[in-house]
Amino acid sequence: MYFYIILEKRRVKKMIWFEMKKIFLKRVNQVVLLVLLAIVLVGSFLTIRDVKCYREDGTMISGLSAARQLRKEKNKWQGRLTEEVIQQAVAENQAVNASAESEELMLAGRQNLEDIRELVNMGFSKIGEYDYYVCDQIAVDQAESLYEKRLSNLKEEIIGTGQQEKVAFSKKEKDFLIQQYENLKTPLYYEYMEGWKALLDSQYLPTLMIITIVIIGFLISGIFSDEFQLKADSIFFSTKLGRNRAVGAKIKAGFLAITAVYWSVMLLFSVIVLGVLGFGGAGCMIQTGGNWYSMYNITYFQDWLLSMCGGYVANLFILMLAMLISAKTRSTVVAITIPFALSCAPMFLGRVSMLTELMNLFPDMLLRISKFLDVFLVCEIGGKVFGLYFVLIPVYLLLSLMLTPVLYYGYRKSEVK
Amino acid sequence: MELNITNLTKEFSGMQAVNHLNITMGSGVYGLLGVNGAGKTTLMRMLCTLLRPTSGEITCDGKEIFAMDGEYRKLLGYLPQDFGFYPEFTVEDYLHYIATIKGLRPIVAQKRVKEMIGAVGLKKAAHKKMKKLSGGMKRRAGIAQAMLNDPKILILDEPTAGLDPNERIRFRNLISELAEERLVLLSTHIVSDVEYIANEILLMRDGELVHRGTAEELISSMQQQVWKCYINKNEVGHLLKKYKISNMKSDAQGVEVRIISEEKPIPNAIFEEANLEDVFLYYFGEKAGEENDMV
Numbered sequence: 001m002y003f004y005i006i007l008e009k010r011r012v013k014k015m016i017w018f019e020m021k022k023i024f025l026k027r028v029n030q031v032v033l034l035v036l037l038a039i040v041l042v043g044s045f046l047t048i049r050d051v052k053c054y055r056e057d058g059t060m061i062s063g064l065s066a067a068r069q070l071r072k073e074k075n076k077w078q079g080r081l082t083e084e085v086i087q088q089a090v091a092e093n094q095a096v097n098a099s100a101e102s103e104e105l106m107l108a109g110r111q112n113l114e115d116i117r118e119l120v121n122m123g124f125s126k127i128g129e130y131d132y133y134v135c136d137q138i139a140v141d142q143a144e145s146l147y148e149k150r151l152s153n154l155k156e157e158i159i160g161t162g163q164q165e166k167v168a169f170s171k172k173e174k175d176f177l178i179q180q181y182e183n184l185k186t187p188l189y190y191e192y193m194e195g196w197k198a199l200l201d202s203q204y205l206p207t208l209m210i211i212t213i214v215i216i217g218f219l220i221s222g223i224f225s226d227e228f229q230l231k232a233d234s235i236f237f238s239t240k241l242g243r244n245r246a247v248g249a250k251i252k253a254g255f256l257a258i259t260a261v262y263w264s265v266m267l268l269f270s271v272i273v274l275g276v277l278g279f280g281g282a283g284c285m286i287q288t289g290g291n292w293y294s295m296y297n298i299t300y301f302q303d304w305l306l307s308m309c310g311g312y313v314a315n316l317f318i319l320m321l322a323m324l325i326s327a328k329t330r331s332t333v334v335a336i337t338i339p340f341a342l343s344c345a346p347m348f349l350g351r352v353s354m355l356t357e358l359m360n361l362f363p364d365m366l367l368r369i370s371k372f373l374d375v376f377l378v379c380e381i382g383g384k385v386f387g388l389y390f391v392l393i394p395v396y397l398l399l400s401l402m403l404t405p406v407l408y409y410g411y412r413k414s415e416v417k
Numbered sequence: 418m419e420l421n422i423t424n425l426t427k428e429f430s431g432m433q434a435v436n437h438l439n440i441t442m443g444s445g446v447y448g449l450l451g452v453n454g455a456g457k458t459t460l461m462r463m464l465c466t467l468l469r470p471t472s473g474e475i476t477c478d479g480k481e482i483f484a485m486d487g488e489y490r491k492l493l494g495y496l497p498q499d500f501g502f503y504p505e506f507t508v509e510d511y512l513h514y515i516a517t518i519k520g521l522r523p524i525v526a527q528k529r530v531k532e533m534i535g536a537v538g539l540k541k542a543a544h545k546k547m548k549k550l551s552g553g554m555k556r557r558a559g560i561a562q563a564m565l566n567d568p569k570i571l572i573l574d575e576p577t578a579g580l581d582p583n584e585r586i587r588f589r590n591l592i593s594e595l596a597e598e599r600l601v602l603l604s605t606h607i608v609s610d611v612e613y614i615a616n617e618i619l620l621m622r623d624g625e626l627v628h629r630g631t632a633e634e635l636i637s638s639m640q641q642q643v644w645k646c647y648i649n650k651n652e653v654g655h656l657l658k659k660y661k662i663s664n665m666k667s668d669a670q671g672v673e674v675r676i677i678s679e680e681k682p683i684p685n686a687i688f689e690e691a692n693l694e695d696v697f698l699y700y701f702g703e704k705a706g707e708e709n710d711m712v
Contacts, residue, residue, distance in 0.1 A: 011520070014523070022505070231499045235497065238467060239490055239493075240520035415469065
């Protein structure tokens with residue numbers, strides 16, 4: 001019995017190996033993989049280049065040298081952003097403004113406290129009415145109420161003022177959001193975090209995720225339909241394992257290809273960006289960066305994990321669906337359009353106001369998690385309220401798992417006409 | 418090993434491709450003859466479990482083949498008419514893959530792949546990509562994959578289609594060698610393919626079995642006789658309208674024609690021994706003329 005199990009495992013492994021060979025030996029797939037690699041490298045370069053800072057003489061530098069200088073300067077503020085520290089930063093900001101001889105020298109002089117300056121700007125501006133100059137204008141004493149101001153702004157945004165109660169959220173949703181905001185532990189911890197900000201708060205990551213899913217679509221769309229298109233179906237389905245284990249091996253190969261390519265791309269992109277810009281700041285709450293009003297009380301590292309896992313689940317679901325379409329329609333071309341349609345179309349359809357809420361439930365939302373962490377997207381299920389992503393991730397993971405038997409039983413029953 | 422086909426019918430959008438077919442086959446080589454659209458490929462696909470019958474059943478040693486599932490396909494070797502493969506695989510890779518999905522143990526697969534590559538004469542091309550092989554070599558790779566599991570039932574659909582005469586002869590000889598102690602069903606509309614190697618010939622028309630027997634039995638089943646005569650070219654049109662003509666050979670003076678007729682078609686006609694091509698024409702006369710590649 002034990003020998004039989006070992007033998008079966010070896011056989012399935014071999015089938016998966018051959019299925020992977022079918023995928024990766026295809027010339028078109030090799031070309032799209034090279035294109036993807038080029039996109040990762042160019043994307044990494046552009047992401048790194050976006051980190052900029054001023055030298056003491058007011059000239060601007062970018063990339064690795066900028067990151068080095070910023071790390072040195074910003075880590076001056078490393079530690080808890082207590083009321084005293086914030087007041088000190090506001091005072092220093094205003095002192096630099098007053099003493100600088102030119103705008104470049106002013107920006108160079110205060111770039112070490114730019115992140116804190118941004119917190120103050122966001123904290124003391126009303127939501128949706130961001131004012132870049134707030135930090136330059138408020139009284140230093142006033143700055144101590146930053147965290148209270150955050151909470152009061154959020155309450156005003158969610159609940160409304162006494163006379164005008166907001167109706168966008170139900171009572172339970174409001175309670176949930178307020179609870180989340182109150183749960184944020186302050187004072188926030190701060191350190192240099194340009195690497196994480198560049199990685200997660202820029203447009204490059206969601207764009208790369210969309211490109212990756214479209215390219216993996218090219219790779220896996222032929223797994224099932226190619227048997228028909230190459231007319232290899234007759235032999236495949238007339239073999240002993242052609243209607244059971246060989247079909248399973250195809251699904252496993254698809255799953256492996258999705259997993260291997262997705263994680264390789266994401267890890268490569270992350271390692272290059274963080275390797276150059278620095279891993280520091282992983283433990284900082286995302287509110288410390290550009291997500292001041294986020295209801296997700298997570299660190300940048302947790303944001304990375306959430307974004308990566310969400311993106312992976314979206315990849316799994318969309319690409320499993322593409323494989324199902326490939327098996328059902330027997331057309332590689334039709335299957336290739338699925339990842340493209342599902343990752344791009346909802347973005348545009350979401351701009352139609354009556355479709356916005358519906359489009360928020362589409363899997364493409366999981367490709368842009370890091371860009372939507374500060375949007376009030378909640379979901380009420382069975383009287384309980386959740387952040388949208390904590391619902392979408394398990395739901396689409398479950399749907400991906402549910403597609404597997406549909407794909408398996410659908411394909412094994414295929415007839416060769 | 419016995420395959421029993423009972424009342425087998427397959428309909429495609431109201432058209433009966435196979436119509437209440439009843440055949441029993443044991444070990445030996447069976448040649449399935451018929452014009453295009455006779456239902457040969459549909460029948461073979463049902464025998465390979467690629468298509469489910471609309472009604473009727475196929476049993477293998479008394480067990481329904483679709484219920485047997487993998488246990489039946491384990492006995493099967495199939496070379497389809499449109500032999501598809503994975504173009505980027507080498508011959509060796511391709512055969513290893515097929516051996517794996519045929520459920521062969523790795524050690525057995527290793528041995529069989531080597532043996533079959535040798536048997537079909539593809540040793541030198543073993544590391545060539547499938548897409549680089551010539552038509553004949555692809556067919557040989559096709560027969561190699563069909564034989565990997567040493568099948569008890571070997572089904573070959575138009576195995577010689579598109580091959581040049583040399584390749585066709587080589588292929589026929591190869592099939593004869595492989596045919597021992599198994600059931601080989603060979604479908605073709607090339608009469609000479611089955612004439613030499615089939616123990617029994619099944620004639621199919623419009624999804625039905627018209628006749629079955631050895632080549633001699635089929636020849637003697639003809640109700641008409643074969644005549645050879647030499648005529649003027651201007652008489653050809655008249656004869657074509659009146660009789661089934663199995664062969665014509667022109668020269669400067671006239672035309673030598675081979676006519677199938679109950680009675681002597683013209684006074685100077687000479688009686689000839691009938692062959693399987695005459696049988697083909699006799700049974701499938703109207704359509705046989707449409708077949709360009711009938712030998």
